[in-house]
Amino acid sequence: MENIKTLVLSILLAGIIALAGCSGVASPHTEINDSAVIVSIAKPCKVHSDGITASGQVEAVHSASISTRLMGTITRIYVKVGDKVRQGQLLATISSEDIAAKKAQIDAQTAGARADLDNARKDYDRYYVLYNKQSATASELDNATLRVAAARSRLENTQQMHREVDAFDAYARLTAPLTGVVTQKLADEGSLAAPGVPILTVEQNNQLRVNATIAESDITRILTGDKAELEIRSGGIKTTGIVTQISISSIATGGQYQVKIDLPQDIQHRLYAGMYVSVFIPDKPSPHQGTTSPAQSASVFIPGSALVEKDALTGVYTVSNMHTALLRWIRTGKRAGDKVEVLSGLDGNESFIVSASGKLYDGVPVIEK
Numbered sequence: 370m371e372n373i374k375t376l377v378l379s380i381l382l383a384g385i386i387a388l389a390g391c392s393g394v395a396s397p398h399t400e401i402n403d404s405a406v407i408v409s410i411a412k413p414c415k416v417h418s419d420g421i422t423a424s425g426q427v428e429a430v431h432s433a434s435i436s437t438r439l440m441g442t443i444t445r446i447y448v449k450v451g452d453k454v455r456q457g458q459l460l461a462t463i464s465s466e467d468i469a470a471k472k473a474q475i476d477a478q479t480a481g482a483r484a485d486l487d488n489a490r491k492d493y494d495r496y497y498v499l500y501n502k503q504s505a506t507a508s509e510l511d512n513a514t515l516r517v518a519a520a521r522s523r524l525e526n527t528q529q530m531h532r533e534v535d536a537f538d539a540y541a542r543l544t545a546p547l548t549g550v551v552t553q554k555l556a557d558e559g560s561l562a563a564p565g566v567p568i569l570t571v572e573q574n575n576q577l578r579v580n581a582t583i584a585e586s587d588i589t590r591i592l593t594g595d596k597a598e599l600e601i602r603s604g605g606i607k608t609t610g611i612v613t614q615i616s617i618s619s620i621a622t623g624g625q626y627q628v629k630i631d632l633p634q635d636i637q638h639r640l641y642a643g644m645y646v647s648v649f650i651p652d653k654p655s656p657h658q659g660t661t662s663p664a665q666s667a668s669v670f671i672p673g674s675a676l677v678e679k680d681a682l683t684g685v686y687t688v689s690n691m692h693t694a695l696l697r698w699i700r701t702g703k704r705a706g707d708k709v710e711v712l713s714g715l716d717g718n719e720s721f722i723v724s725a726s727g728k729l730y731d732g733v734p735v736i737e738k
Contacts, residue, residue: 405734420651425581429572465541479527486520549573582625686722
């Protein structure tokens, strides 16, 4: 009997030890929770309005890059960035000692050509009188006539050279081609000016418009005269513009077509060139179009900061049923401000991770904030 009791006690003791060992296995789970990443999740925003969403920038309708056709040292720049200038105002000067020397040479050549012409004319007059008195031959008169023509040609040539030098001398004095504001200063006094290299940029600040980029799939849906809804977030402005220009080529713009949109005059004093603009161009109703379902007309957008770029792929982190991070590969479309359109890979009702307190990777435990 005592042996049976001893055996039962041994079995109970072994069971208690096993239970204690099982309770010890839970500690790694506790460590996993302790190392979980705290995340914020959100759902994509849906845009149900039928139309084209794009991004653009405010730009000046008229702008000019100021450069010279001379190679020389910049002796003086009379303006700085932000200065208002009027058309014809002197902006900068280029050293033109070589032009002055060339001009002096041409002046001397012109004086010599004029003297040669005066002498040729006197010879012609003398031979003309002698010829009428039959004291000179016709050949001598013809030679005098040719010398007058040759001298006149040399004088005209030097005068043309003088005009050319005057034109180059004008390139040494850079003036404003339009009334506006200096927006860029690309060189300093003492720098070497080269032909065609911009020194200053002048823009008209009272005539601004929006330059938007439109995808190839949407460009055929836009016509000049269409209304565009514009939102300029930095200025807190919402307004409506009119499409005035549509580019017919995207070769130089990476597959994106440029569209110019005129801005209302009454808000232009509140804007600056370079401000980012969210553009929405509503689709025009057509009697030949069928009824579009909400699912077809809805576009899904997520913040661009939530995207993950790996190699040539784009993804976004979601939360799995096991409360771990799960990288989902998606296909993106156009951008609208700080948001990116999701074409596939993420449904409009699915949640995704917007931000995290630590590094995310596939399988890391996460805790929703």
